[in-house]
Amino acid sequence: FPDRLSLLTKAQMRLARQDQLRQAAKNGVEMRHANERVKLGTKVESRVQQAEANRMLILKAHRQRRASLRERSSQSLMRRMTRESKYKERVRAAIHQKRAAAETKRLRLLEAERKRAHAQVLQARHVAKSVSHQREIERRKKKDELEDRLQRAKRQRAEYLRHRGRLRGYVWENWITMSKQAEYLSRKLARCWRRFLKQKRTTFALTKAYSVLGINEKSVKSLPFEQFALLIESASTLQTVKTLLDRFESRLRVFTAVVPASYYSSLDNIDHLIKRVVSPKKRATPRSSARSLAKKADLVKETNNRLSRYQVRVVLCAYMILG
Structure with a gap:
């Protein structure tokens, strides 16, 4: 029984000591937690203050940088404005x-143009005066010539x-004869002209017939060569041309007969050139000798005729070369 009490006492003492140790440990932990909380609060507070100070420094540096940038931009703008001005x-x-x-x-x-214009005006005035003086001289000369001709006409x-009285009877007879001949010739000329119109042999009709053929500079360039060759080989085309x-x-002959030679000096005789472009005569073969003898008279007539100034085939071949 005493052993049990001692054991119980020891157990109680041990429990009390453990309780004290646990309480002391608990108090130590609480104190340590409180100290750590205080330290952390102090550290956080110091960091917050440091961050605030850093933020203020950063803001101040940013403001200073912006102020310096504005200053530099204003200075560059001033320099640019000065340079532009x-x-x-x-x-x-x-x-x-x-x-x-x-x-x-x-x-x-x-000034140069004015001087030149003034010089031209002076020159024109001088020329006008000289021309008017020359015309006045010519007018006086013509007036004298006309007066001389008038005096000569009066004398004539x-x-x-004076001679009219003697020639009056002879002139009257000639006048009657000439009037009769003129009336007869006028009727004959009118009859010949009507016959000429009926035969459609006027130059206008011949030109119109040629234009119907369609041979001109524009058409020969568009026609094929073979078609144009067949066209110029046809008998109707050759006859019309x-x-x-x-x-x-014939019109050229009439012109050369009427107009003086000084006006057509370029229209020389070209027979020697025409002979070069005329087709050469073919020699008669033994088989065609009889036929050539039969046509001998026609050949003699053709050789006796004068060569035409405008050869038909030469003109048409010229159109062929042009096409």
């Missing part, structure tokens, strides 16, 4: 100088009136 001043000065030079040049040109008229060319030749 100087450039504008130089440009204005150059423009003003060029305008002054152009105005001076324009005035010089105007007086002489004619030959008739028109003969008419041109």
Whole structure:
């Protein structure tokens, strides 16, 4: 029994000691937690203050940097404005100088033009005076010539009136004869002209017939070569072109017979050139000798005729070369 009490006492003492140790440990842990909380609060507070100080420093540096940037931009803007103003001043000065030079040049040109125009006016006046003087001289000369011719005509008229009495009867007979012949010739000419129109042999009709063929510079360039060759080989084409060319030749003969030789000096005799372009005569073969003898008279007639100035085949071949 005493052992049990001692054991119980020891157990109680041990429990009390453990309780004290546990309580002391608990108090130590609480104190340590409180100290750590205080330390952490202090550290956090110091960090917050440090962060605030850093933020203020950063803001101050940012404001200073922005202020320096604004200052630099304002200075660069001022320098740019100064440079632009100087450039504008130089440009204005150059423009003003060029305008002054152009105005001076324009005035010089105007002065030169005025002097030249004045010289031309003086020259024109001088020429006009000389021309008027020359015309006055010519007018006086013509007036003198007309007066001389008038006096000569008056003398001739007086002489004619003196001889008129003697020739009056003879002139009257000639006048009657000439009037009769003129009436007969006029009727004959009208009859020949009507016959000529009925036969459609006028130059206009021949030209119209040729235009119907369609041989001209524009058409020969569009036609094929073979078709144009067949066209110019047809008998109707050759006959139409030959008739028109003969008419041109006859008109040329009339022109050369009426107009003086000084007006058609370029229309020389070209028979020696025509002989070169005429087709050569073919020699008669033994088989065609009889036929050639039969046509001998026709060949003699053709050789006796004068060669035409405008050869039909030469003209048509010229169109062929053009096409």
